[in-house]
Amino acid sequence: MKKNLIIISMLSMVLLLAACGSDNSEDDESYTLRLGITQNDQNAEFMGIESFKEGVEERTDGEVTVELYHSDQLASVPDLVEQASMGNSVGTISDAAMLGDLKKEFYILQSPYMFDSYDQVGELTDSELYQGWVEDFSEQGIRILSFNYYLGERNLATVDEITSAADLRSNVIRTSGAQIVDETVSAMGGSPSGMPWTEAYPGLEQGVINGVEAHNLAIYESSMYEVINHIAKTNHYQLVSALIVSEDWYDDLPEEYQEIVLEEAEKSGEVAGELALEQSEEYEELMSEYGVEFHDVDREEFRELTEQVYEKLDMTEIREEVLEVLGQ
Known part of the structure; x- marks a missing residue:
């Protein structure tokens, strides 16, 4: 009997230690973030998240670790957004159009001819109006850490020359499939075709599509210039993306680490934006x-054609609120 009691006691101790070890493992895992992006490791986005990783790990003495994945190695951006919303410890760089499919207000950051400059985008993201959107969005399981990954102007890269809306008619243009982007391309005169970015190159080669709407970084770094002949500088919107993570992961961090993560996210966006501007000119x-x-094209023509997008997506009121923030 005494021997059995000793054995039972030892087993109980082993189980207790195992449980404690398991709890610590879970705590450690909750502090590990896996960040994945679509672009390659030479892209400004990746340089930005590298800066984020270095800053966060250094300032938390390695208590918060960030694993980086490029070229969709971890998962596609839509998949990562969904995983983050479900509570997985992942994050990504997402454009406003994709987030707008989840919360319409974010469409405004990627709406046709909404902003005259990147500085105006900054005015909005510094406002109480925008901060309210961010807090509401957290209820969907996603925390926006920063919305300042400026990657350049979106233009039309096509096989045939496009200088007007008439030229664009009958052209099938690859889009991300986000509603705001599809509606914009359609209003401009094109036929939007949502498909993964990785399928755009072969799509152009095979004549499935006639062009893409994209910025210089994406076009050059995907070698898209090999299968298109023209780029119409429509500048229909400026691509500003967000660094997003799981709200559950963010909430589990100590408050001091949350502050560090937010600060480093803002810095990382600035790093990416500065590099993107340099690369855009070089790539052109x-x-x-x-x-x-x-x-060069008559942007006023395209601006007038895309006015219908705001009414079609019921964004008139949101637009007026933003214009008030911008003092217009």
């Missing part, structure tokens, strides 16, 4: 040398 020169022709 390189693509011109390759033979791609860049065309």
Whole structure:
């Protein structure tokens, strides 16, 4: 009997220690964030999240760790957004259009001809109006850490020359499939076709699509200049993306670490934005040398055509609120 009691006592101790070890493991896991993006490891987005990783890990003495994945190695952006909303310890860089599919107000950050400059985007994201959207959005399981990953102007990269809405008609243009983007391309005169970015190159090669709406970084770094001949500088919106993570992961962090994560996210967006501006100019020169022709267009024509998008998506009131923030 005494021997059995000793054995039972020892087993209980082992189980207790195992349980404690399991709890610690879960705590450690909750402090580990896996960040994945679509672009490659030479892209401004990746340089930005590298800056985020370095800053967070250094300032938390390694208590918060960030694992980085590029080129959809972890998962696609839509999948990562969904995983984050379900409470998984993941994050990504998402554009406003994709977030707008979940909360309409964010569409405004990627609406046609809404902002005249990136500074105006900053005015909005510094406002109480925007902060309210962020807090409401957290109820969907997603925490927006920063919305300042500025990646450049979105234009039309096509096989045939486009200088007007008439030229765009009958052209099938690859889009992300987000509603605001599809409606914008349609209003401009094109036929939107939602598909993964990785399918756009072969789609152009095979004649499935006639062009893409994209920014210089995405076009050049995906070698898209090999299968298009023209880029119309429509500048229909400026691509500003957000660094997002799981709300559950963020909530589990101690308050001091939350502050560090927010601060480093803001800094990382600035790093990405500065690099993106430099690369955009460099890539335009390189693509011109390759033979791609860049065309100035009558943006006012496209601006007038896309006015209908705001009414169609019931965004008139949101737009007026934003214009009030901008003092217009």
